[in-house]
Amino acid sequence: MSLIQWTHFxxxxxxxxxxxxxxxxxxxxxxxxxxxxxxGTKLGVSRGFHAHKKLQQLAVCVxxxxxxxxKKKKKREEVWLDSPTEGLLIGNMVWREMHDFSPDCxxxxxxxxxxxxxxxxxxxxxxxxxxxxxxxxxxxxxxIKQFFMLVFLLLIPKLAFQSYTAL
Ligand code: TYD
Numbered sequence: 001m002s003l004i005q006w007t008h009f010x011x012x013x014x015x016x017x018x019x020x021x022x023x024x025x026x027x028x029x030x031x032x033x034x035x036x037x038x039x040g041t042k043l044g045v046s047r048g049f050h051a052h053k054k055l056q057q058l059a060v061c062v063x064x065x066x067x068x069x070x071k072k073k074k075k076r077e078e079v080w081l082d083s084p085t086e087g088l089l090i091g092n093m094v095w096r097e098m099h100d101f102s103p104d105c106x107x108x109x110x111x112x113x114x115x116x117x118x119x120x121x122x123x124x125x126x127x128x129x130x131x132x133x134x135x136x137x138x139x140x141x142x143x144i145k146q147f148f149m150l151v152f153l154l155l156i157p158k159l160a161f162q163s164y165t166a167l
Contacts, residue, residue, distance in 0.1 A: 003070040003077045005089040007058065020085055022060075022110060029089065030056050030112040037062070037108045041101035048096045051121040053130070056112040058087045064105030071095040073131065081107065093134070095127050 009020045009027055024032035038047065059068065065082035072094050081088055087110075090096055098107070113119065121127045 003072055003075055003094060004079050005091075007087040007089055009060075009085045009087060011085050018084070022058075022087070024110075028058050028087070028110055030058075032110050032112070033114050034111040035108070036111070037106055038098075038101075039106045041066075041105060043101075043103065045101065046097060046099045047101075048098045049122075049124075051095045051127045052092050052119050053121065054092050054113060055116075055119050056092060057090045058110045059090060060084060060087045060108045060110075062106045062108050064102035066101040066105050066107060067099045069097040069099065093127075093131060095124060 007027065007029070009022060012019045012021060022028050022032075024030065041047065059081060061081035062084050065080055067078060067080055068088060069076065069078045070090065071077075079088065101107075121130060
């Protein structure tokens with residue numbers, strides 16, 4: 001699955017101009033707990049360079065443009081945010097970097113949680129370590145699940161035989 005997940009917001013404007021409505025749990029696939037926006041980013045400045053353990057976000061470039069780089073596992077994808085009707089969904093455990101902000105860029109971000117510095121993963125090294133340990137835990141859960149499935153499948157004929165002989 002691509003790291004680039006767009007959500008389209010239909011413009012509701014009329015002959016007076018444009019309007020876009022963002023609604024939590026409707027057009028935005030989570031409850032909106034926080035809204036913030038980046039603006040006035042200085043020329044040549046890049047932002048982000050972190051991931052979040054739990055937080056989900058949706059970024060919309062209301063005006064201007066910037067380039068978003070997303071990384072997860074071995075994937076690295078990048079995309080331009082330059083439309084007020086397209087939101088980029090950024091899930092948890094995704095490394096993000098924002099580059100090439102135009103002087104007029106206003107990047108609106110909707111977040112699923114209140115601000116919590118403890119949710120940030122601030123270095124790429126820590127991000128890789130945590131992603132790896134989560135992968136190991138997930139793999140162990142899968143192995144345990146498969147073990148119990150096998151035990152269950154092996155027990156079915158035995159139980160069937162016991163109930164047949166008990167008749
Ligand atoms: P940070 O998330 O590091 O910005 P970026 O990823 O865009 O480079 O946030 C910059 C500073 O602002 C940092 O000191 C934390 C603070 N901050 C809040 O207090 N509340 C917020 O909701 C956000 C997003 C940041």
